[in-house]
Amino acid sequence: MSAVEGDSWRGLTLSQYFICLKGIIWREGLRFLHQRERFVSALVRPLVWLFIFAAGFRQVLGVSIIPPYETYVLYEVYITPGLMAMIQLFNGMQSSLTMVYDRETGGMRTLLVSPFPRWFLLSSKLLAGTIVSILQVYAYLAIAYFWDIEAPPIGYVTVFPALLLSGFMLGSLGMLISSLIKQLENFSGVMNFVIFPMFFASSALYPLWRVKESSPFLYDVCELNPFTHATELIRFALYGKLEPTSLAIVLACTLVFFSGAIIAYDPARGILARRGAATIRT
Amino acid sequence: MRDDVRTLTPALDIQGVSHRYGARKALNGVTFTVAPTSFTALLGLNGAGKSTLFSLITRLYATREGRISIYGRDVAREPSAALGQLGIVFQSRALDTDISVEQNLIYHAALHGLGRREALACAHAALSRVDLADRLHERVNKLSGGQMRRVEIARALLHRPRLLLLDEPTVGLDVKARAGILRHVRALLAEERIGVLWATHLIDEAMPGDDVVILHRGRVLAHGPIHAVIARCAEKDLAGAFRKLTHDSGSEDEGAAE
Numbered sequence: 001m002s003a004v005e006g007d008s009w010r011g012l013t014l015s016q017y018f019i020c021l022k023g024i025i026w027r028e029g030l031r032f033l034h035q036r037e038r039f040v041s042a043l044v045r046p047l048v049w050l051f052i053f054a055a056g057f058r059q060v061l062g063v064s065i066i067p068p069y070e071t072y073v074l075y076e077v078y079i080t081p082g083l084m085a086m087i088q089l090f091n092g093m094q095s096s097l098t099m100v101y102d103r104e105t106g107g108m109r110t111l112l113v114s115p116f117p118r119w120f121l122l123s124s125k126l127l128a129g130t131i132v133s134i135l136q137v138y139a140y141l142a143i144a145y146f147w148d149i150e151a152p153p154i155g156y157v158t159v160f161p162a163l164l165l166s167g168f169m170l171g172s173l174g175m176l177i178s179s180l181i182k183q184l185e186n187f188s189g190v191m192n193f194v195i196f197p198m199f200f201a202s203s204a205l206y207p208l209w210r211v212k213e214s215s216p217f218l219y220d221v222c223e224l225n226p227f228t229h230a231t232e233l234i235r236f237a238l239y240g241k242l243e244p245t246s247l248a249i250v251l252a253c254t255l256v257f258f259s260g261a262i263i264a265y266d267p268a269r270g271i272l273a274r275r276g277a278a279t280i281r282t
Numbered sequence: 283m284r285d286d287v288r289t290l291t292p293a294l295d296i297q298g299v300s301h302r303y304g305a306r307k308a309l310n311g312v313t314f315t316v317a318p319t320s321f322t323a324l325l326g327l328n329g330a331g332k333s334t335l336f337s338l339i340t341r342l343y344a345t346r347e348g349r350i351s352i353y354g355r356d357v358a359r360e361p362s363a364a365l366g367q368l369g370i371v372f373q374s375r376a377l378d379t380d381i382s383v384e385q386n387l388i389y390h391a392a393l394h395g396l397g398r399r400e401a402l403a404c405a406h407a408a409l410s411r412v413d414l415a416d417r418l419h420e421r422v423n424k425l426s427g428g429q430m431r432r433v434e435i436a437r438a439l440l441h442r443p444r445l446l447l448l449d450e451p452t453v454g455l456d457v458k459a460r461a462g463i464l465r466h467v468r469a470l471l472a473e474e475r476i477g478v479l480w481a482t483h484l485i486d487e488a489m490p491g492d493d494v495v496i497l498h499r500g501r502v503l504a505h506g507p508i509h510a511v512i513a514r515c516a517e518k519d520l521a522g523a524f525r526k527l528t529h530d531s532g533s534e535d536e537g538a539a540e
Contacts, residue, residue: 009355009363016395023392027378027385034380106376113340114393115366121393268344 012116020116021124028128032135042090042136046083047143054079066207068239080149081235082204084137084159085227088167091133093195095125096174100181112265119262126175126258130167137163155238162237166230169250172257173226179264202228203235226253291354293318293445293477294339299348300500301334308334310500312348316477316493318444321468323488324481325524326497332481333373335497336449340370352445366394369443371434373450379423383409383433386422387440394441401440408436411473412466428459432466439470445477446470452487460487485521494520496527503527 032039054076065072102108111121141156151159177190199205201218202225212219222228229246236243292315301309309331316322326332338345341357341364349356355363377386384405391401409415412432422430431451438446448467452460464487471478480487488494494511496504504511504527508520515523 009353009366012362012366012395019392019395019397023389026392027381027389030381030385031378106372106374107378109340109342109372110376110390111393112342113365113368113370115362115364116393116395117362267341268346 017116017120020114020120021127024111024121024124025128025131028125028132032132038094039136042087042094043139043143045090046087046140049079049083049086050076050144050147050149064207066209068236068241068243076144076147077149078207079205080141080144081238082199082202082231084140084163084234084238085166085170085204085231086199087136087140088130088133088163088170088230089195089198089227091129091136092167092170092172092174093177093190094174095129095132095171096178096181096190099125099175099178103178118265118267122175122262122265123258126168126171129171129174130164133167133171134160134163151238152240154240158240159234159237162233165247165250165254166234169226169230169254169257172254172261175261176257176264179261198225198227201225202231204228204231226250229253290318292316293320293353294479295349295351295354296335296339297349299335299338299345299350301331301338301346308500309338312497312500312502314495314502314505316445316479318353318477319471319475320493321471321478321480321489321491322493322495324479324495324497325483325485325488325520326481327483327528329499330483330497331500332497333449334500336370336447336481339447340368341365366441367444369438369441369446371431371438371446371448371451373453375430375434377422377430377433377437380421382419382421383414383425384418386433387437390437391440396441404440404442405436408439409433411439411470412436426459428455428462431455431459431463435463435466435470439474442474443476445479448478448480450481450483452482452484485524488520496524498528498531501531503531 058075069077099108102111111125112118114121138156141151173194177194181190201221203211203222204227208219208222208228211222226249229243229249232243233246233250236246294316296315297313299309299312300307312331312335314322324332324335337343339350339352339357341361345358349358350364351357352364352367355367357364378389384402387405387408388398388401391397391404396404405418406415409418412435414429414432414436417425417429417433422433425433435446435448435451446467451467452463455463467478467480468489470476482488488508490508492508493506494504494508495502496511504514504523506514512518512520512523515526517523517526
């Protein structure tokens, strides 16, 4: 019984789990506040699309009445949900970048050496990143409001769970990718091969029926793209409606990406173990 | 005396641990213990396998061969109980530099399930111990390298671990800061009665009365009180013993591992 003798370990209580979760969210928030450039650029990016791109394309692209819209809508109104999803996409990839950076500097090890289970630490981190992305989205919506992009008041509430889910999906995708990147330098490649294709081959900028007219193949690609479904989930939720197919696909993708990330960061099976000390410097 | 040894659970117990990266064996049957309230210097050149060993102890990756336990808790089977008793200072800086010392400590405490109030109470004590109590509200990037290290030590002790691991903690520090860190850790050991495992390639960081583990190319060449290791090698000092041991086992072939 020598193992128990003098043992100071008392186990983790539920309230300690809560403290840990709160701490991770708080730190992510602090970090965000201290990186003002990050906030500004996160906000400027969709606004550039809104103010410049959408204004220019307004005349070129007519949008017919498609659900959830009940009238003709301006192009700015159409692309707003896509831009909201874009904020979350960038945010998810950005936190994945932070994780690669943290892994190189040791911050990630500080997290992983905590006595809480790893799945809990990773999901807390994911939730923290998602909350930050939702703050950005609401800041964007506030500015868009003055640009006459108004959703029904209830929409601002009903969009919240949709944002939570899409943020989780895109965040776990980022986390999964972070475990596959060996070093920071490879990250711009990920930007080009993940962010741009996901964004452009989706319903964010143009309704899919228009895509179908020009290229049935591209249409299929868009339909398979999880980002399309994140966008549609947000679009419908912003008008107080639910898109069941998108919800199912976003849920399924979240599950797949997150399980992948947990496996990747698992000490026994993960990529970390195989790659070894050469890239994960202490 | 034998009885004493048997009833006292080691702070850290490493039994037959091997680890390979692909074909390269980074650790080969490593076995040693760190007694509670002791300073054990883990001596090894770069590439000896020190960082790999630390990664296994902290469960960054799983131990595939052998067994590691912290105060009798197996790291693989009871990771929470094992890691909860462990404090660690990594070789690379692991503080958030753009937030304050206090905020870093609160975050770390939360990762160990300590609430803000408890954290603040402990933070003051932990910082006083490393002479930095007045820097609580300072941003980390305003501190010197040596001060950051001391904050990291304070942070590692915040949740009152009973085993403290330090991976080359004096790398990149000047002579004075280096001596300061060593002095602080040794004082802590006496006050807090914890086990300390200090990995280094600097032989002069070990002192008479310490235990030493000499790790070379993934194998433990010697383990025990310094004087005993010196005597066994029939040398005058630890540096001589280290040279003799590592020379005997060869060091020219096979590349560095870290």
